[in-house]
Amino acid sequence: MNAWTNIKAIVKRELGGYFTSPIAYVFLVIFLLLTGFFTFTVGNFFERGEASLVSFFTWHPWLYLFLVPAVGMRLWSEERRLGTIELLLTMPVTTWQAIVGKFLASWLFLALALALTFPVVITVNWLGDPDNGVIAAGYVGSLLLAGAYLAVSCMTSAMTRNQVISFIVSVVILLFLILAGFTPVTDLLSRFANPRVVEVVAAFSVMTHFEGFQRGVLDLRDFIFFASVMGFALFATGVIIRGHRAG
Amino acid sequence: MIKIENLVKAFGPKLAVNDVSFTVERGEVLGFLGPNGAGKSTTMRMVTGFIPPTSGKITVGGHDVAEEPLAAKRLIGYLPENAPGYADMTVHGFLNFMAELRGLKGGARKQAVNRVVELCFLENVLYQTIDTLSKGYKHRTCLAQSLIHDPGILVMDEPTDGLDPNQKHEVRNLIKHMGASKAIVFSTHILEEVEAACSRVIIIDRGRIVANGTPQELKARSPEGRLEDVFRAITLPDTVKEH
Structure with missing residues (x-):
């Protein structure tokens, strides 16, 4: 009730x-241009000769690697730089409400960006007869992927008042989360490491868990993975903010 | 309304606030004086629940700030140092947002925003974004935010910093006027301000309270009856030692 009103106010x-700054428009344009470029040019959408969005979703972990931290980097570092964090946290609002509100707002924004890719769905349906269930699963996976990345960016943005540092640290952490399950890396690892070890390392990767969604498989374990990354990163955000205040 | 007992705040080995105790009742305007770095802002940040104390207890309107932070925060209006504001928001949007977080809805919110806009003379900049405001307007916007829920307790960290003499005069009058029905704590290092607006003065130096009394009582300590002499006599030896 009260918590929800506060969260809603912060989300708004x-x-x-x-949208009052150019960030939203710049981001949306770049995101849509890049998804188009990767899907059709690099991903050989037409040459594949199949009615699916594989060439669309396959690039998302890499695309989000740079774009999501750009959205998340300002969340807390800006509050600290402006000093408004002192206003926000002396309001009758808990730290959790503030964290969740900020996270949800950016996630909604990313969801909007993702929703604006609808022309590719129309295109593939117009050209052929794709399995729209698989496409829907791909979108769900992509949204969860974006949420997990965003939670990590939220965490790094709480660490510093400098947005550039927040961005870079976030990209490095996310790159690790990608590479741990990136096929060339796991292949390399399996040459000298125990396959069990490789499997454990890969289990921490977003790639491993995003793959199922791309094939249209909704596995509870993948949901749990993304939810726990978000939960952990947002919890860490809270700890970091508390730490700063305790001095 | 505000009761502080044996408040201590340590940043590493340094004690920013060292065993500070005082109370502020309704109808009192307490001036918080001290050299830069004396612990004024740190004390205020603890009272408003922004940073937790290392030890000691703060009660606001009967609520322990550590145990019932939300109940305590509801009673307080706070103007932080340097009057922060969301750069990309308009004054109107900002005040509306703060009113929303204060739990004000619909007509009551509109009324509250209009009231503080009038009180702080913000009509001319209502739809300007905060980053385009002059320092005086930015300051008054943040002041307006602290008054939006008509709080019983006001905590203001250098409320007249960066204002021109006319604006200073207005803010001082406002504080004096509100002091009749609220408990107010404000920090400053302008001594004339204390004489103009305060019913009581606390001088804090290097984390400790070194004087506590009415402006008249403190002035009586100096042969010439000037607050400035008293302030210097109490705080200067320490400042010199530091250099």
């Missing part, structure tokens, strides 16, 4: 913040 403010 943050979303408004994206």
Whole structure:
């Protein structure tokens, strides 16, 4: 009730913040241009000769690697730089409400960006007869992937008042989360490591868990993976913010 | 309304606030004086629940700030140092957001925003974004935010910093006027301000309270009856030692 009103107020403010500055428009244009470029040019959408969005979703972990931290980097570092964090956290609002509100606002924004890719769905349906269930699963996976990345960016943005540092640290952590399950890396690892070890390392990767969604498989374990990355990163955000305040 | 008992805040080995105790009742305006770095802002940040104390207890309107932070925060209006504000928001949007977080809805929110806009003379900049405001307007916007829920307790960290003499005068009058019905704590290093607006003065130096009394009582300590002499006599030896 009260918590929800506070979260809603913060979500509204943050979303408004994206659209009153050029960030939202720059991001949306770049995101849509890049998804188009990767899907059709690099991903050989037409030459594949199959009615699916594999060439679309397959690039998302890499595309989000740079774009999601760009959305998340300002969340807390900006509050600290402006000093508004002192206003926000002396309001009758808990730290959790503030964290969840900010996270939800940016996630909604990313969901909007993702929703604006609908022309590829129309295109593939117009050209052929794809399995729209698989496409829907791909979208669900992509949204969860974006959420997990965003939670990590949220965490790194709480660490510093410098947005550039927040961005870079976030990209490095996310790169690790990708590479741990990236096929060339796991192949390399399996040459000298125990296959069990390789499997454990890969289990920490977003690639491993995003793959199922791309094939249209909704596995509870993948949901749990993404939910726990988000939960952990947001919890860490809370700990970091508390730490700063304790001095 | 505000009761502080044996408050201590340590940043590493340094004690920013060292065993500070005082109370502020409704109808009192407490001036918090001290050299830069004396612990004024740190004390205020602890009272408003922004940072937790290392030890000691703060009670606001009967609520322990550590145990019932939300109940305590509801009673307080806070103007932080340097009057922060969301750069990309308009004054109107910002005040509306703060009112929303204060739990004000619909007509009551509109009324509250209009009231503080009038009180702080913000009509001319209502739809300007905060990053385009002059320092005086930015300051008053943040002041307006602290008054939006008509709080019983006001905590203001250098409320007249960066204002021109006319604006200073207005803010001082506002504080004096509100002091009749609220408990107010404000920090400053402008001594005339204390004489103009405060019913009581606390001088804090290097984390400790070194004087506590009415402006008249403190002035009586100096042969010439000037607050400035008293302030210097109490705090200067330490400042010199530091250099």
